[in-house]
Amino acid sequence: MEHIGDWHAAAASTLDWWREAGVDILVEDHPRDWLARAAPPAPPAEPLPAATALPATLAEFLAWRTSDAAPEASWRGATIAATGPLDASLMVLVDCPDKDDRDGLLGGAAGKLFDRMLAAIGLTRGEVHLSAVCAKRPVAGRMPAEVQAELHRLAQHHVGLLAPRRLLLMGDAAARALTGVEVLRARGGLHAIKHDRGEAAAIATFHPRLLLERPAQKADAWKDLQLLMSAR
Secondary structure, eight states, rough: OHHHHHHHHHHHHHHHHHHHHTTTOOOSEEEETTTSSOOOOOOOOOOOOOOOOOOHHHHHHHHHHTTTTTTTTTTTEEEEESOOHHHTTTTEESSSOOOSSSSSSOOHHHHHHHHHHHHHEEEEGGGEEEEEEESSGGGGGGGOOOHHHHHHHHHHHHHHHHOOEEEEEHHHHHHHHHHSSOOOTTTTOOEEEEEEEEEEEEHHHHHHHHHHHHHGGHHHHHHHHHHHHHHO
């Protein structure tokens, strides 16, 4: 009898605790078959599809890059293709077309400054291979996060097919695509970018449009260009 009394007290105490906790119903909304066997475990999830195979030659890749299959194909605006020799020893990578770019990358005032930067190291635009991480200008000039990894992969593939001796990465998006960090962390040193035919010596520097806004940074950009030309 004493044992039964203790049980009743314990049960009453438990009910009081449930009541204070807000439990006010002892049944479920729908009946449950307590004798039914448990459902078999769900099959393992299908593996994610492999990344899309990319064209194996530079000419095919450049054509594909401006086709409806490219990640930016559905974006608004003009598609701006890469320009310059397919055997250029220097590849220049920027983030995306500027608002006034129509026939090629780096037009307008930023393009004029870019041409002067090249002239300072003894080069012309016709001697370098110029490309962008984004073939179209994204909204507000910012690369959408959901396609960033794929666009980085495309830029890396582009470098591998061109196999330049040197790389000039202008701006944060270009620096991140090849070095994994933004300009302020990437500049000041050479980066070895490996590809199937060897490696390229890369330096990161400021985009010409930023240099127009902050002329004081031109001195640092000149140091970067000198470092680039010292690379063998």
